Amino acid sequence: MADERATTVAGNDAEDLSFALSCLAAGAITPEELKGWIQLALEQSRELPARVFELFAPGLANALVPGWRGLIGTWPGTSLSAAEGRAVAGIAHARFPELQPGGAGAPDRAAASAALRESPAIRDRFARVFPSIRVPDEGEAGVGCADAAESGAGAEPDPAPIWWLAGAEDSPLAPANAQRIFDDRRTAGDLTTMLESDAGSTLVLVTNRARVMIMLTGLGGESGHATDPLADGLSGGFLLDNGQEDEYRDRDTVALPRALAVIDHILTHSAPPAQGWSVEVEG
Structure with a gap:
């Protein structure tokens, strides 16, 4: 069943694609997250520019924005106002507190954070276009904490967990490498992959090559699994x-493209996504 939050990328209306690229340019999403968004869009539309597929070339993982523009063949127009552009920059600072203000013309952290507070529609739009990505509220480990850190207030955040493939503690994994190992194992017929962290948490991925059961235990004191609430049916294998x-049940698994985005989110942010996630209740 198609997701009701389907992105709009076909025909003459490429506004969601433009918004996604604007978020990349502002640092509000990572290149890997954009790839995850494109994969989801490909499930819902076959009318993306053909050269979009080249974005998945391994060597382009850290390509600069102009490189993406050249591959896509166009940079769709956007209706974002200057204030909305500053709000998108606010999302970047909220998600990545260590982000340094951009070059000439880019808003500083305080201006971007203020713009985000004054633009709830941009936060809502971001949630619709990127349903698996959570933007921290002010006062969490996001905008408020970043500002506090600049003034010297607040405690140092806990270091992010270090992850590795179960049994390979001496080989820590970056998020992109974890995705690659999962893909390699799936291709080789190893349909269960377990990752462990130095925080005592465990991430288990079981796939039938089309959908993935993603189970997380111990991270942040909670356990749970990824969900697809709009899916209907039952899958084996x-x-x-x-x-x-x-x-x-399909509602308890996610399609492979989104699974890669969820894996990246968990390993990058040390937390499951806010949407499409079910917390296990003990007792």
């Missing part, structure tokens, strides 16, 4: 390491 083959 989820092969566990012990040889058992399981089937799950």
Whole structure:
């Protein structure tokens, strides 16, 4: 079943694509997150520019924005006002407190944060276009904490957990490498992948090559799994390491493209996404 929050990328209306690229340019999303968005869009539309597929070339993981523009063949127009552009920059600072103010013309942290507070529509739009990405509220480990850090107030944040493939503690993984290992194992027929962290948390990924059950335990004191609330049906073929083959409700798994974005979010932000996630209740 198609997601009701489907992105608009076809025909003459490329506003969501433009918004996604503007978010990349402002630093509000990472290149890997843009790739995840494109993968989701490809599930919902077959009318993206053909050269979009080249964005998935491994060597382009850290391509500069002009490189993306050249590959896509166009940079769709945007209706963002100057104030809305500053609000998008506010999202960048909220998500990445260590972000340094941009070059000439870019708003500083205080101006960007103020613009975001005054533009709830931009926050809502970001949530619609990127449903698996959570923007911290002011006062969390985001805008407010970043400003406090600049003034010397507040405690130092806990370091992010270090992750590795189960049994390979001496080989820590960056988020992009974790995605690549999951893909390589899936291609080789190893349909269960377990990651562990130095925080004692565990991330288990079980796939049938089309959908993925994503289970997280111990991170932030909570356990849970990724969900697709609009999905309807039952899928099998989820092969566990012990040889058992399981089937799950589609609402309790996510399509492969979105799974990569969820994995990246968990490993990058040390937290599951705010949307499309079910917390396990003990007792």
